[in-house]
Amino acid sequence: MRLRQQLALLALAGLLTPGLTLYSLRIFNEQAKASHLNQLTGIAQAVAARLGNDIELLTRSALADSPQRPAGKTLYSHTDNSNHSSTTTPSTPSPITVDGSAADWHQLAIPPLPLPSETALTAQYRSLTSGERTYLLIEVDDKQRHFHNAEAPHHDKQPLYRTDNQALASGDHLLLYAGAQDQHLHILRAEVPGQMTALYRNALGKVVTQEAIQGLWRETNTGYQVELSLPTNMTQTAMALAAVDQSPTNPQRSAGTLPPYALSAAGPDPGVLPPAVGQMIRPAQSLNSALEVFTRPNTRLSLIDKHHWQRGQAGELADTHASPSITQRLLGSIMKMPRRPTFETASGHWNHPDISYPNREPRAFWARDQDALIATVAVPLISSHLPALESRHLGSVIIEQRVQPWQLLDQDSIKRLLASSLLGGGLLLLLLLGYASFLSARIAKLSRAANQAKGQNLPESLSHWPQFTIQDEIAELSQHYYEVLTQLQDHNHYLRTLTGKLSHELRTPLAVVTGSLDNLQQSEGEDVHKYTHRAQAGSERLSFIISAMTEASRVEASIASAELVTVNLQQLISDISQAYSSAYPAQRFMVDIQPASTGTYEVKVAPELLVQMLDKLVDNAVGFARDNTPVTLGLNYQSTEQDGVILALSVCNQGPHLPNNMQGRLFQSLTSHRPRSGGDTPHLGLGLYIVELITRFHGGTATATDLPDGVKVCVTIPALYPELNAQRRTTSVDNTC
Incomplete structure (x- = not known):
């Protein structure tokens, strides 16, 4: 895990x-x-x-007797809960003062309720019943107010009963349907802001002033508001209310619970009107x-x-x-x-x-x-x-x-829950501490092994290297350390044997040169030419050894100054195979390019470095190829999800497989497993290392794999041209040589 x-x-x-x-x-x-x-x-x-x-x-x-009331015909009145008696007394003051202000209503936290309206007139009311009196606050939104015309002929302020047939209200007014025994439609009007007058027509058509209803008109920023006080018994049987906006020029507008026909009561005597339907509900x-x-x-x-x-x-x-x-x-x-x-x-x-x-x-x-x-x-x-x-x-x-x-x-339940939570938290803390100790012990074990590797020889350290059963990052790190130390051990072994190899390789040409020079001093005639030729061959062999040892450094310097140019790899492989046929006349070469398409394999590379890399691969393949078997130069392009389209250069030979101990190490410096071939050419293990350097410069990878009858070395180079990328979804990968 x-x-x-x-x-x-x-x-x-x-x-x-x-x-x-x-x-x-x-x-x-x-x-x-x-x-x-x-x-x-x-x-x-x-x-x-x-x-x-x-x-x-x-x-x-x-x-127990609660009849169904029509929608929009019911008013609601709050009650004064502080007054528990059925009647008010002088010692029990009313909570409302009829002054036209809404301050008392705000203190009692009585919200306004809208009056139903079928016109554009907006009005709302508040109501409170306190003992024998019921209070109303009506607020009307009306920018243009019109008061009753006090100079009208019918308004003579003379007798209580009037028989004229003129309008009772020529401006904005209120209609109130209420009464103790007989219900009447009262018209409340005002000539100026202040006290209002309540009038109604009796059964004989006489205009009567209702003294029991008191009202006061006050102007507001949006219209006006009227505060009323009337006996509670007048609202017990029936109750309806309407606000009327009436002007000489505009159509009449109204809002309230009265039917439309009741609005004509403020004009000339309309005769007998049907009774209004309405009720005031109160707790x-x-x-x-x-x-x-x-x-x-x-x-x-x-x-x-x-x-x-x-x-x-x-x-x-x-x-x-x-x-x-x-x-x-x-x-x-x-x-x-x-x-x-x-x-x-x-x-x-x-x-x-x-x-x-x-x-x-x-x-x-x-x-x-x-x-x-x-x-x-x-x-x-x-x-x-x-x-x-x-x-x-x-x-x-x-x-x-x-x-x-x-x-x-429940407090006891909370305590039990908190106790169980603390217990669970404690167990979790112990679990975390145990895991941290376990993790620390594994890291410390690996650290001790790495520290001991510095003071002991590598074979002994590798024999006691820790192995972890849990396959996680620590186990991977231990395995990587083990592989690095194994490679270091092999490399040290190679370095220790390198002196012997160089001594062996250098002793022969030196002996040839020394012997040739000694014989040259004692020879005459044709023997001089023979010994001179042998001394020249020995010096050339010494020069080759020195060149091979410094070739990697020269390749790195060449890479630093190399320039990329466009090269057709298909043409390059075809031409260079003919050159290899001339350089290795005893070896047969084959070219396998799949698919063969002109222009497909044009990429940007460093040609000199690429040819040098192929020289090393071909030399290596020829050295291990069996007699009468071909060396195949392959070229194809492949599509991968990670890198896109890549070009694959491969060199295949038929011969022995790769040794197991060389897997993953062939492209390292000073690594060789080639036997001497006739003793003429030394091999110091730098050829494939140079291949690795050139491949990395081109952004590719180099791999060596076994084939059923030989070995294949493959070098991949990312493609740089869009026509290859366009084919990445349609081209299959071809890994054959």
């Missing part, structure tokens, strides 16, 4: 402990959340059972008090009727906990938070799919409010004491609780 794989397994083991801890925490969290929802479901069912059995409470709050104080008994910290109880209108509420979802600690924040960050956001119920209408009517089974889910969790449970409110079966389902009881993620986790 490779070191990378070993380290990957250890890293995986290192990630296993925190991963399992995180997974366990989330499992505990899911179980804790499910248990918490079950607990809240039990509380909500107990509240629903308590309220469903209180017939008097259901009747007093009118929850019942009796239901609020009944829910208050079951409230808990950070918990809100709500009761909605079967039309989803909120009829009672108690408790708050305010987060009263202190700032969380770092551990609590960390636990909260790793807990899986729900994506569902909390839903706003300030409008009084719970339009939510999980608590929609008819919902006869409990529904429980989690929502998210910033960094906190909101547990929500809705159970049906059913009263078995009602006679009609279809009317027994009165609505739903909803319980919401705000909790922090870390509050759901």
